[in-house]
Amino acid sequence: MKVSSARYVTSAVDLQGLPNSGLPEVAFAGRSNVGKSSLINCLVGVKTLSYTSSTPGRTRCLNFYLINSSFYFVDLPGYGYAKVSKEMRSSFRGMVESYLCARRQLRGLVMILDGRHPPMASDLALKDWLMHKGLPCRVVLTKMDKVRKGEWVESQKRAASSLGLDKDKILLFSTTSGSGKKEVWQAIGHMLQENEVRGTRKDEGRATVCR
Numbered sequence: 001m002k003v004s005s006a007r008y009v010t011s012a013v014d015l016q017g018l019p020n021s022g023l024p025e026v027a028f029a030g031r032s033n034v035g036k037s038s039l040i041n042c043l044v045g046v047k048t049l050s051y052t053s054s055t056p057g058r059t060r061c062l063n064f065y066l067i068n069s070s071f072y073f074v075d076l077p078g079y080g081y082a083k084v085s086k087e088m089r090s091s092f093r094g095m096v097e098s099y100l101c102a103r104r105q106l107r108g109l110v111m112i113l114d115g116r117h118p119p120m121a122s123d124l125a126l127k128d129w130l131m132h133k134g135l136p137c138r139v140v141l142t143k144m145d146k147v148r149k150g151e152w153v154e155s156q157k158r159a160a161s162s163l164g165l166d167k168d169k170i171l172l173f174s175t176t177s178g179s180g181k182k183e184v185w186q187a188i189g190h191m192l193q194e195n196e197v198r199g200t201r202k203d204e205g206r207a208t209v210c211r
């Protein structure tokens with residue numbers, strides 16, 4: 001996809017703070033520090049659009065970025081960050097769950113995992129929850145520049161088998177090389193085209209949504 005414009009719109013701390021333009025949205029979720037914000041920046045080609053940091057737990061709100069004046073990328077707070085207090089963690093979680101459940105214009109979720117490690121319990125829990133809710137999702141393994149090329153297929157297989165998905169459905173990505181960018185954009189393009197607003201979405205109610 002050709003990105004002609006990308007701009008930060010707002011950060012929401014609750015459902016009242018969400019933009020109300022009705023434009024479609026694609027959300028990015030994953031453990032803290034996995035590379036969600038970096039992936040967004042790399043996809044749109046603007047290094048400083050979403051704030052990135054080597055300190056985990058940086059993204060603490062739902063951050064909305066308007067792309068090509070036609071859809072939003074939503075950078076979600078990361079999960080599994082131990083240094084955030086218990087109360088804060090449960091408030092993040094409540095907010096993110098409410099958003100994922102209630103947002104009619106949400107077309108799907110990009111679930112991001114660190115390609116160096118097998119999926120963790122929190123990743124598996126998110127994937128099961130998404131299946132249960134019937135929200136389309138695609139899985140991206142990032143930081144692949146830190147994995148030897150000869151081990152890429154093994155990383156893909158390992159993630160696929162833990163998550164119960166077909167190996168070819170796991171996309172490989174690196175922000176430093178930009179490898180996998182085309183494939184991730186393709187997956188996002190499909191989500192935006194195929195999935196009608198929630199309630200009329202074609203696959204509503206089906207369990208096979210992590211495509």
Ligand code: GTP
Nearest residue numbers: 033034035036037038052053057058059078143175
């Ligand atoms: P939180 O907002 O804290 O949950 O983190 P995040 O998931 O948004 O991660 P972020 O994009 O801030 O990246 C975390 C760290 O990983 C930063 O130091 C990035 O430079 C680094 N990083 C992200 N993606 C890649 C990648 O593909 N390769 C390498 N080598 N480093 C990456």
Ligand code: MG
Nearest residue numbers: 036037058059
């Ligand atoms: Mg972030």
